[in-house]
Amino acid sequence: xxxxxxxxxxxxxxxxxxxxxxxxxxxxxxxxxxxxxxxxxxxxxxxxxxxxxxxxxxxxxxxxxxxxxxxxxxxxxxxxxxxxxxxxxxxxxxxxxxxxxxxxxxxxxxxxxxxxxxxxxxxxxxxxxxxxxxxxxxxxxxxxxxxxxxxxxxxxxxxxxxxxxxxxxxxxxxxxxxxxxxxxxxxxxxxxxxxxxxxxxxxxxxxxxxxxxxxxxxxxxxxxxxxxxxxxxxxxxxxxxxxxxxxxxxxxxxxxxxxxxxxxxxxxxxxxxxxxxxxxxxxxxxxxxx
Numbered sequence: 001x002x003x004x005x006x007x008x009x010x011x012x013x014x015x016x017x018x019x020x021x022x023x024x025x026x027x028x029x030x031x032x033x034x035x036x037x038x039x040x041x042x043x044x045x046x047x048x049x050x051x052x053x054x055x056x057x058x059x060x061x062x063x064x065x066x067x068x069x070x071x072x073x074x075x076x077x078x079x080x081x082x083x084x085x086x087x088x089x090x091x092x093x094x095x096x097x098x099x100x101x102x103x104x105x106x107x108x109x110x111x112x113x114x115x116x117x118x119x120x121x122x123x124x125x126x127x128x129x130x131x132x133x134x135x136x137x138x139x140x141x142x143x144x145x146x147x148x149x150x151x152x153x154x155x156x157x158x159x160x161x162x163x164x165x166x167x168x169x170x171x172x173x174x175x176x177x178x179x180x181x182x183x184x185x186x187x188x189x190x191x192x193x194x195x196x197x198x199x200x201x202x203x204x205x206x207x208x209x210x211x212x213x214x215x216x217x218x219x220x221x222x223x224x225x226x227x228x229x230x231x232x233x234x235x236x237x238x239x240x241x242x243x244x245x246x247x248x249x250x251x252x253x254x255x256x257x258x259x260x261x262x263x264x265x266x267x268x269x270x271x272x273x274x275x276x277x278x279x280x281x282x283x284x285x286x287x288x289x290x
Contacts, residue, residue, distance in 0.1 A: 023253055027279035028072065030246040030258035031229045033195045033213040036121060036152040036185035038083035039076045042284040047072040049258075049277035053093070057269040066093020068112070081121035085158070088114035091168060112168040115179065117158025125150035126187075151184035151196075160202050170207035170237040177205045191219040209235040223250045227260075240264055242271060254281040 028034055029047050039045045049070045056063035072087035089112045097104035157180055164174040179201045186194040199211040211234070217227040229244040246260025255278075262273040 024250070025254050025256055025279060025281040027248070027256050027258075028074075029256070029277045029279055030248055030260040030275070031213075031215050031227055031244060032231055033197045033215040033229065034119070034154075034156065034181060034183050035195060036154040036183045037124075038081060038119065038121060038154075039074050039281070041076045041078070041080055042286065043074075043076045044282040044284070045072075045074040045279065046282075047074070047087075047277065047279040049275050051273050051275040053091075053274075054272045055269040056267070058267040060268075061098045062096060063098075063269070064093045064095040064108070066091060066108075068092075081124075081154075083119045085117045085119060085156070086115065087117075088112075095167075108167045110163060110166045110168060112166075114161045115158050116161070117156050117179075117181075119154055119156040119181075119183075121152065121154045123153040125152060149186070151186045151194075154183045154185075156181035156183065160205075162202075162205075170205075170235075172206040173202065177202045179203065193217045207235055207237045209233060209237075224248075240266070240271070246275075254283060255279070 022040075025045065026035065026037060026039055027045070027047055029049065049068075051068040051070070053068060054063065054065045068089055068091045070087070070089040072085065075084045076082065077084065090110070091112050092109040093107075095106040095108055097106070158178070160177045160179055162169055162173050162175060162177070166173065179199065180203070181200075182198045184196045188194070193216075195213075195215045195217075197211070197213040199209070199213070201209040201211060211232060213229065213231045215227055215229040217225055219225045224247065226247045227245070229246075231240075231242040231244070233240045233242075242262055242264050244260050244262040246258060248256055248258035250256055258277040258279070260275045260277075262271065262275070264271045
């Protein structure tokens with residue numbers, strides 16, 4: 001299910017949650033943001049996606065069309081709050097340069113990113129404050145709680161692995177560089193979840209990026225969720241503001257499909273993306289004896 005549908009279910013039934021693990025898959029798809037919560041101890045999760053993309057640059061009189069393949073492998077171990085991740089994106093496209101006659105066509109392919117990381121939940125505002133519903137008062141159950149404004153907070157630390165002469169990175173970027181990510185997550189009572197990511201990427205390299213991602217997800221029912229997302233990227237190599245909408249459908253408690261479209265508000269370049277994704281969970285979790 002969507003990265004936040006798990007959390008939405010916890011919002012609907014908070015009194016049954018005793019850890020980050022639940023009976024339903026907790027995927028980071030659709031979208032690009034990372035949930036504050038982990039998959040749970042002894043849960044292995046694979047998330048993949050195929051992107052059909054086109055970018056047109058009016059100033060440089062060029063464009064490219066192609067596809068991307070992304071992957072994410074997540075595993076919870078040692079503590080409920082801890083998660084190992086490795087993820088990346090491979091891209092294959094044809095670049096058309098119309099400033100030449102005849103048009104110059106360049107075939108390109110490489111990994112845009114490969115990352116290895118650990119994520120840890122630093123703070124969960126509901127961990128020691130279970131909201132047991134009142135059997136006597138509907139109004140008490142619906143009453144606004146200020147604690148709902150406090151987000152869960154997690155931190156991710158990892159490394160990039162970049163190959164030399166990559167057409168999708170700045171010149172001179174190669175080898176290993178660190179990245180850091182902070183994720184916050186609010187689970188609201190109206191089946192809505194807000195996630196914010198702040199990212200410092202490829203620190204110390206020729207392409208140090210700052211990124212922010214804000215995702216808002218709404219559960220329509222037990223199977224369907226919809227989302228909107230904005231992503232900002234800023235570096236000397238590339239800057240953009242991307243906007244995405246999409247949906248996810250839960251096929252089973254361990255299997256989700258999703259789709260999204262992405263564009264931006266400028267022509268240097270103009271971005272068009274359509275993504276289809278799959279997420280599957282291998283659940284080896286066992287509850288600890290009380």
